[in-house]
């Protein structure tokens with residue numbers, strides 16, 4: 096287990112997130128605020144709350160804190176865009192095969208999102224809708240560096256909003272991605288680099304030269320905000336409905352958007368009682384969708400994680416296979432990594448009794464190539480059961 100590096104926190108975003116944390120832990124806002132009014136207003140917007148229009152003390156619920164979460168009970172939707180946000184919350188399911196001896200594992204299944212079948216639909220939606228709110232009627236080409244999922248989400252949003260999209264993939268990503276993204280209407284390019292973050296500036300430059308829009312999931316606060324306003328809040332409502340004795344949340348780090356928002360939310364609202372575990376690939380290895388903290392990510396700098404756990408690609412695949420064979424869920428490799436990290440924490444007796452949420456970012460169907468490579472290496476090839484491990 097690795098200590099989490101401490102970062103210098105300064106600037107306007109640090110002030111806003113600190114204030115958002117304070118508001119979350121109080122559970123109410125006094126109006127007019129005693130502190131810097133502009134910062135408090137921004138913090139309320141970041142949390143998806145209305146700005147009070149009179150003096151008083153307002154519980155967050157009175158400011159519309161949970162009003163964005165409005166699932167369609169019979170699952171009938173007026174558009175595919177509505178299918179996305181009115182289908183939230185994504186399911187939370189107990190994994191019986193990973194639970195026992197007082198520790199229970201609950202998986203939040205982000206592959207129940209319709210476009211990329213991943214957590215990235217949330218940011219594709221928020222980045223595009225926020226962009227169009229700032230640039231109404233824009234007829235623009237979207238540019239993005241992606242390891243597939245954000246690309247699928249943006250291609251879908253581009254289809255829905257009548258826009259075009261150019262996507263740039265690192266060389267290390269499975270070949271199927273080019274085909275999936277092309278079918279979804281994107282123009283796809285490969286960059287001869289291992290990680291998306293290694294060519295963000297090139298994509299920025301190409302977008303600038305062509306007069307396109309680089310939404311940039313790595314820097315765009317619409318990424319963090321959608322997870323704060325939806326992913327974290329819905330998980331809170333789900334956990335309270337059981338109710339869970341929530342002791343920790345385990346999740347992978349890519350842009351750090353979803354786990355940083357979850358960290359800010361649960362650490363503030365539950366006074367540090369919920370531990371936050373980040374998951375990254377072991378040094379010198381690659382797991383699609385996640386990367387090491389030191390490769391640079393924005394929002395981890397502003398929130399507190401308890402521990403970061405290293406996982407190897409083989410451990411990620413092995414745990415994805417284990418979950419498929421014990422729970423019937425075909426999960427993706429970063430979900431396998433999250434499961435492997437949870438098992439490591441448990442094995443090292445670092446988990447107190449209670450409930451733990453494992454955030455599963457996507458489904459296993461995109462990773463046939465990695466599964467095939469693993470199985471061909473580890474398999475005793477029999478006459479008929481070629482892929483029996």
Ligand code: PLP
Pocket residue numbers: 213214215242244245347348349350351352353354383384385427429430456457
């Ligand atoms: N897992 C998968 C499969 C992903 O595609 C991503 C992001 O691309 C992540 C995990 C990490 O999510 P985040 O960017 O919110 O840190």
